[in-house]
Amino acid sequence: MVVFKYSGRTSRGIVKKGVVDASSKQLAISKLRAQGINPREIEESKSILHKELSFGSRVKNEDFVIYSRQFATLIRAGVSILESTKILAEQTSSKTLKKGLQAIEEDVRSGVSFSDAASKNPKVFPTLFVNMIRAGEATGNLDESLERLAFSYEKQFKLKKKVQSTMAYPVILLFLTMIVTVFLMLTIVPQFVSMFNDMGAELPLITKIVMNLSEYLQSSWYIFLGFILIILIVFNYLYKKNDSFNYTIHLILLKIPVFGKLLQKSALARMTRTLSSLFSSSVPILHALTIVENVIGNPVIGKVVRESRTSLEQGSTLSAPLAKSWIFPPLVTQMTAIGEQTGSLDYMLEKIADFYEDDVDRTVDTLKSLIEPLMIVFLAAVVGTIVMAIMVPMFSMYEQI
Numbered sequence: 001m002v003v004f005k006y007s008g009r010t011s012r013g014i015v016k017k018g019v020v021d022a023s024s025k026q027l028a029i030s031k032l033r034a035q036g037i038n039p040r041e042i043e044e045s046k047s048i049l050h051k052e053l054s055f056g057s058r059v060k061n062e063d064f065v066i067y068s069r070q071f072a073t074l075i076r077a078g079v080s081i082l083e084s085t086k087i088l089a090e091q092t093s094s095k096t097l098k099k100g101l102q103a104i105e106e107d108v109r110s111g112v113s114f115s116d117a118a119s120k121n122p123k124v125f126p127t128l129f130v131n132m133i134r135a136g137e138a139t140g141n142l143d144e145s146l147e148r149l150a151f152s153y154e155k156q157f158k159l160k161k162k163v164q165s166t167m168a169y170p171v172i173l174l175f176l177t178m179i180v181t182v183f184l185m186l187t188i189v190p191q192f193v194s195m196f197n198d199m200g201a202e203l204p205l206i207t208k209i210v211m212n213l214s215e216y217l218q219s220s221w222y223i224f225l226g227f228i229l230i231i232l233i234v235f236n237y238l239y240k241k242n243d244s245f246n247y248t249i250h251l252i253l254l255k256i257p258v259f260g261k262l263l264q265k266s267a268l269a270r271m272t273r274t275l276s277s278l279f280s281s282s283v284p285i286l287h288a289l290t291i292v293e294n295v296i297g298n299p300v301i302g303k304v305v306r307e308s309r310t311s312l313e314q315g316s317t318l319s320a321p322l323a324k325s326w327i328f329p330p331l332v333t334q335m336t337a338i339g340e341q342t343g344s345l346d347y348m349l350e351k352i353a354d355f356y357e358d359d360v361d362r363t364v365d366t367l368k369s370l371i372e373p374l375m376i377v378f379l380a381a382v383v384g385t386i387v388m389a390i391m392v393p394m395f396s397m398y399e400q401i
Contacts, residue, residue: 004028008039063094065157072146100124135281145281152277173375189214210389247299267298269356272349279346
């Protein structure tokens with residue numbers, strides 16, 4: 001939405017000045033005329049007061065999943081696209097989504113198709129959403145396309161949340177372990193260092209190591225903190241800006257024992273679910289592969305998808321490049337090949353997605369039951385090592401006394 005400044009006259013000849021929100025100048029003029037104002041001058045406002053401050057302007061996955069399901073339900077019930085958009089714009093709690101839907105409502109009223117209106121705001125409406133809507137409009141099966149889209153988003157959202165919850169626990173506990181370790185090193189250990197130095201006793205190796213680390217953190221904690229911050233900033237920059245670095249990180253993550261398999265299965269489920277939805281909505285296969293490559297969120301899988309698209313362009317099969325890649329298990333390649341041969345590729349991809357989503361569910365439940373005790377043992381080992389480094393020389397001194 002854009003803010004326009006205007007000046008004009010009402011039907012009674014009264015001069016009016018102000019601002020109006022609209023997605024285009026023409027729509028702003030239409031809005032003013034509907035209010036009984038005949039604009040004489042109208043231009044986009046450059047004032048910072050009329051610029052919307054937005055931090056993280058993308059719509060949350062949860063809000064978009066709810067919107068997709070509600071939109072599909074309204075269309076299935078026979079409510080028009082325009083009326084559905086107006087209703088959902090009023091209901092949503094997401095300000096970003098609300099503005100996006102209001103802009104679509106204005107465009108649709110002026111004769112623009114829903115898919116073209118949505119494509120103007122890619123931060124709100126993803127490429128997958130726009131293309132499936134466009135395919136539904138072209139085939140006259142918009143309600144079916146929306147049902148598939150809503151189902152796909154719901155499945156992917158639940159799967160993503162499960163994987164995130166599993167990965168988050170060890171990360172949080174690792175962070176807490178670091179905080180506890182630093183706290184002990186900066187507050188508890190120094191109290192014993194001076195006592196040990198005064199006693200002049202011979203200290204065990206583990207105590208010397210812990211004491212040296214404690215002294216280093218006390219004298220150079222800002223260097224240590226600065227070093228960590230620099231690493232995080234550089235990593236974040238390279239991850240977002242350097243394709244090669246981004247690819248390497250994803251490759252390493254996929255190779256990690258246990259967690260790598262979980263990420264691989266999750267990505268395969270997301271890819272096959274998306275492809276199945278696109279094929280079922282009659283999106284051309286080459287265009288569907290381009291969309292999947294852009295939305296999959298994993299450059300390792302995205303590279304193989306790109307190779308598959310090239311293979312199809314050259315007259316080969318979709319499954320051939322998949323079979324050559326280690327990341328696609330035989331189940332995926334064989335069922336994809338059968339789907340190509342029998343003309344039921346969308347059905348086969350859907351079954352692959354179902355299988356891996358169920359597999360991820362089972363894996364997540366198993367990992368949750370194993371991770372908790374393992375991380376508790378890890379925390380106990382770290383803290384116990386520091387405590388032991390302090391207590392061992394004290395026991396030796398008590399024995400001498």
